[in-house]
Amino acid sequence: MIGRRTGQVVLMLAGLLAWAVQFTIIYGATSTLCGLDRADATLLGIGNVQAVVLATTLAAFLAAAGALAWLLWAQKRTSDQAAPADRFMTQAGALIGGFSLIAILWQGLPALILPACA
């Protein structure tokens, strides 16, 4: 009972949770790499910091998109017998997921524009 509900809440908030994890990682990594003067190194020709930010952004985007797809698919399967609260959480989760996809891309954008530690 508790397990199912917890899963529902996590799924409903998945997009924003992905954004939160992304934000923590990109900010933490940038500060740490700049603080330790290790930002000049490159990964596959891209700066260290940029590489971390872009990889994290991509991972967060895929995680949020995956959760959203799962949510919509699950809704299709059970929509006719779902309780109102369950249906509501699916719909709210879909809106949150859609919003988060944009927010996650927007959050990673600076890496394409700015120098890492200047």
Place this chain on the structure above:
Amino acid sequence: MNVSERPGSFAPQEPDLPNPLPRPAGEFEALERAWKAPRGLSFITAVNNTYVGLWYVGTAFLFFILAGILALIMRAQLAAPESDLVGHDLYNQLFTMHGTVMMFLFAVPAVEAASVYLLPNMQAARDLPFPRLSAYAFWAYFVGGLVFFGTIFFGLSPNGGWFMYPPLTGSKYSPAENADWWLLGIGFIEISAIAGAIEIIVGVMKTRAVGMSLDKLPVYSWAMLVFAVMIVIGFPAIILGTLLLEMERAFDWPFFIAERGGDPLLWQHLFWFFGHPEVYIIFLPATGMVSMIVPAMAQTPLVGYRLIVLALIATGFLSFGLWVHHMFATGLPKMSLSFFSAASTAVSVPSGIQVFAWIATIASGRMKLTTPSLFIIGFLFIFTLGGLTGVMVAMAPFDWQAHDSYFVVAHLHYVLIGGMVFPLFAAFYYWVPVASKRPLSERLGRWVFGLMFLGVNVTFLPMHVTGLIGMPRRVYTYPVGMGWDALNLVSTVGAFMIAAGVAVFLVDLARNFRFAGEDNAGNIWNASTLEWLPNGNYNTRSIPSVVSRDPLWDQPNLSKHVEDGRYYLPGTATGGREALVTSPFDATPQYILQVPGPGWQPVLAAVFTAAFFLLLTVKFVLTSVVCGVIAVGCVIWWLWETDPGPVRPPADIGGGIVVPVYVTGPMNHSWWAMIVLMVVCGMVFTCLIFSYLFLWLVNPGAWPPQGIEPPERLWPLVSAALYIASAALIVVASRILRGDDRRSPRAVPILIAVALLLVSGASAADLWAQWRTGLSPSAHAYGAAVYAIVSLQIFFVLTTLVMGLYTIARWLAGRLDSIRRTTFDNTMLFWSYTVGQGLVGLAVVHGFPRLIGGP
């Protein structure tokens, strides 16, 4: 558990009435008797949410007026250049107190207070789940807040700005006690905010009308839920920050002193990680109020319910990614800054969604231009303007130009006054008929609105220009000829217009507000939500079952049936105060919560809590500690009456639904409260670990500094083993304390006692290990950080000690057995948290220096 499982879906028609007429004789009288508030001197021990809520709102409003008067004095000083009305030192105290009191003593308490009054009524619960906790939060705030404000009359007020940046507020540059008043004086506010947040989370999740599933929850409840979660995540940062700064001032532990490895920027991070979410903590409840008022004024359901819920939740998340935009001018890497720029612009999108949803609601109905409507329109106008300047200062390059100028003052007053004060006044005019025999006057209300709306714009619109042409913030005067004279005079005139508006409001209150028991003015707006049901001290006669978001519109006979007692739990099953606890998602009845009644314990506990902090400020350490011990004693006395056990067999609440009057485990309300408290503690600890890592980044080559050896590996391993063993004993005790017959084996208290010894030994071993190496807490930030982690753990172990001994005392008194075990469960939860925190702390303190290649 024999709770009848009902399907989650209700057909959208009037539900069957669970209880027949006529109601048995004496049922209603018993209900009234149970909820009666005390009279005479004991009146202040009342815990009914309607009483505490009103006192709370009134006190918050008092602080609004007091802090407003401070602002008027400042505006009078700035009305003309080179004025000498108040000197620079008093001026520093004035702006510090104005900001601090408005934020900590007015804004957060005001929205919390409003929810103490409104939430139970809106959800048709009899009361909040922990009424005494609300009373405690209120009294601590009332006593502490008034004394704190009193410092302004003695020149003792904090004078380092409401954000208290070190090094200015460190002991080197602020040796006097002014800063301590802020650091300790804010302590009880933090406690009362967290108490309120726990109350609100459990209240929203567990005490609702039957059938009020998540999709039918009033938007205000959603807003308060997000608000409370944000307090739980955000406030710990400021709690930790004030702790660290106070330890630096009192014991010279250099967290923020650069010469000894500290960093003043750490304070800014901790402060703004709380401080930016703080403004959304203030704003979201106000939007929740607006979402309730707009549909009533437009006489049409709210448009975009799901989008508004999305907006509330998204704002809650994104607001935690903004804090560095207060630190754009501190020289952080530009890439880091731009992450916060991105989040700062993104957070305006959810607010925009809400604004358009309200406009759409107004457009789809017919809005009557009542006083609440006027304040809503004023809110939309002023808040949106403030939001636009907010997007401007979210851009780092623009912010570097506007930083620390009056432009920022204009922006923050537009969003805070527009986003919170105007909705609050709308709420006053809208909800007073629930609490008073007469509604407030529409005629005076228009004057209040007109004066305030014009006043705010006259005061703050010119300030944008004043700032752009260079006037810095927080200066007590300025020379002639800078071009700022006329603008400042206009702003001062505007400030007094706002004051005139507030004065008219006070006249309106004095003339028309008459406290109502069961004879309130009633649903004069034809609103659709449950707080407009006929009510008394017991809130509603019976607990309704709802089938939509607008029950009063969709269930035309609801008021009558509720008042006749045709719905659930029309009397009292146990003879005392009760609330019906419903499941968090579908809102099906789960059990009857026995709610504690009035008592002196929360009042006394609150007074002594406030005394503890306030006396600590003026260095009366011994008296302060005595007060602290008395406060803990009062809390224990208060708790002793809780956890009543199953005082009677399960009760029939109507419609054939039979629910128990006592449950334990994850369904129990106090279990939920404990989980929330653990999240708060976890956040405090997380912020401390962040501080440790942050200080490492400041001293990358010296962590630990030269000549400091961390303790041998054996010590942390011994400590960890003792922690784990103590937790294991508690788990064994829990196993023994199981079963359906009410047994309470002697092994339980013995196991708890042994576990207490182990857990104390674990933290003592760790402290001893650090001490042996000669590590000093005041020589370098490394030592300060290590000892901070160790000290926090010792505090938690001491708390565990008190809880463990209390649990043993419950067993000795015969109040703990295999059924009546909530006390034990709560202790077990807290224990597991303490052990977890201890293990993580050991891993960081002993593992991290080795990980980064230290000795």
